[in-house]
Amino acid sequence: MTRTGTRIHILGIGSIGTLVAHHLQLSSPAQPMSLLVRSPNTFPTSLSSTRGSVKTTSSGYNIESSISSSPSLSDRPIKSLLIATKTTQTSSALEPLIHRLNENSVITLLQNGMGVYQELISNFFQDERQRPHFILGTTPHAVSPSEQKGQIYHHSAVGDGFIKWGLVHDSSKNIGETTLEDWLWDYRSKDAHISSQHLEKLEIPNGRDDLVHLKDTMASLLDMNDLNSQLLPYEDLNHAILLKLVVNAAVNPLTAILGRGQITNGKLKEIPYGINIVDQIVKESSEILLKYLDLESAVPMYLEKFGYENLKKIVYDTIEATRLNTTSMAVDIREKRKTEIDYINGYLVKMGEELGFKTDINRMICDMIKFIEEEQKLSN
Numbered sequence: 247m248t249r250t251g252t253r254i255h256i257l258g259i260g261s262i263g264t265l266v267a268h269h270l271q272l273s274s275p276a277q278p279m280s281l282l283v284r285s286p287n288t289f290p291t292s293l294s295s296t297r298g299s300v301k302t303t304s305s306g307y308n309i310e311s312s313i314s315s316s317p318s319l320s321d322r323p324i325k326s327l328l329i330a331t332k333t334t335q336t337s338s339a340l341e342p343l344i345h346r347l348n349e350n351s352v353i354t355l356l357q358n359g360m361g362v363y364q365e366l367i368s369n370f371f372q373d374e375r376q377r378p379h380f381i382l383g384t385t386p387h388a389v390s391p392s393e394q395k396g397q398i399y400h401h402s403a404v405g406d407g408f409i410k411w412g413l414v415h416d417s418s419k420n421i422g423e424t425t426l427e428d429w430l431w432d433y434r435s436k437d438a439h440i441s442s443q444h445l446e447k448l449e450i451p452n453g454r455d456d457l458v459h460l461k462d463t464m465a466s467l468l469d470m471n472d473l474n475s476q477l478l479p480y481e482d483l484n485h486a487i488l489l490k491l492v493v494n495a496a497v498n499p500l501t502a503i504l505g506r507g508q509i510t511n512g513k514l515k516e517i518p519y520g521i522n523i524v525d526q527i528v529k530e531s532s533e534i535l536l537k538y539l540d541l542e543s544a545v546p547m548y549l550e551k552f553g554y555e556n557l558k559k560i561v562y563d564t565i566e567a568t569r570l571n572t573t574s575m576a577v578d579i580r581e582k583r584k585t586e587i588d589y590i591n592g593y594l595v596k597m598g599e600e601l602g603f604k605t606d607i608n609r610m611i612c613d614m615i616k617f618i619e620e621e622q623k624l625s626n
């Protein structure tokens with residue numbers, strides 16, 4: 247489907263970034279897209295993904311430099327930027343591009359963990375008049391890199407997995423009294439399914455070019471049917487991100503600590519000592535989140551969702567579905583890289599502390615991962 251030409255730039259062409267770039271290009275071939283990479287000269291001009299026994303390839307990307315020291319770094323404004331970097335690298339990766347972003351731009355974040363949005367606001371966009379639109383996303387699609395740059399393995403079976411997106415509320419961007427969420431849903435019930443065709447029919451109010459970029463970006467994101475891409479009201483999206491946070495808090499650091507990158511997720515269930523620790527992390531995380539949601543005055547249905555038994559089921563099901571995977575954090579430890587612990591268990595600790603709540607288990611998990619990180623740094 248042809249859009250009005252809002253070019254989407256993608257920053258962070260790791261496994262998830264490659265998956266999304268590839269599917270955006272396959273589902274919207276006329277969509278202009280740029281991949282922002284450190285070494286444009288050696289980056290392939292096509293991407294491919296192998297799902298089951300089927301390999302698909304996409305091409306037609308502009309390959310641009312993402313680093314400030316490069317003479318080929320363009321100065322043209324970026325209308326839409328999708329960020330799929332590691333949480334730990336987001337601020338430094340974004341810095342050379344900041345002068346190309348403004349209040350008409352759209353930034354889409356698709357990452358594990360939480361806290362990057364707040365970090366970017368505080369580092370770069372404190373003035374809300376110059377703040378871009380922000381879309382946040384979450385996905386359980388399991389992807390791993392192949393030995394070849396630009397090629398990935400997509401482990402989620404066809405039909406499995408989803409990507410959920412939501413628009414961060416920003417009252418300075420309202421259309422008169424109307425919030426952008428109301429505009430996007432066109433006054434329908436918030437349970438209504440929003441398709442790209444629906445978005446394309448929305449009228450852009452005079453003087454609001456920023457909404458052209460927002461609408462185009464969302465329509466392209468929603469066209470990725472193979473990834474089961476959905477737009478949710480922000481409150482629902484926030485709950486989906488919190489559920490994923492608990493999965494990552496319970497699974498990722500344990501596989502990293504207990505296996506140092508050598509065990510797959512399934513081992514946590516096969517060996518009962520593993521699941522005992524999983525349970526303790528889930529229990530404490532559930533208590534923190536229930537307290538948080540109570541303060542946010544969420545409806546009882548959601549409170550049930552974050553109860554210990556339901557969270558345990560979600561975590562166990564994810565371990566089962568990804569039993570042959572190695573978590574991203576275990577791989578980081580194996581490769582002696584900095585992990586995303588501050589944005590996962592560290593985020594839960596911060597949340598708990600702000601609520602005056604006990605966070606001993608998540609804090610101990612953070613300390614263990616940080617111990618390994620330090621020890622690896624010293625022995626390097």
Ligand SMILES: CC(C)(CO)C(=O)C(=O)O
Nearest residue numbers: 358497568571572573574
């Ligand atoms: C779902 C899970 C735990 C799959 O490994 C993951 O998100 C990760 O590795 O970061």
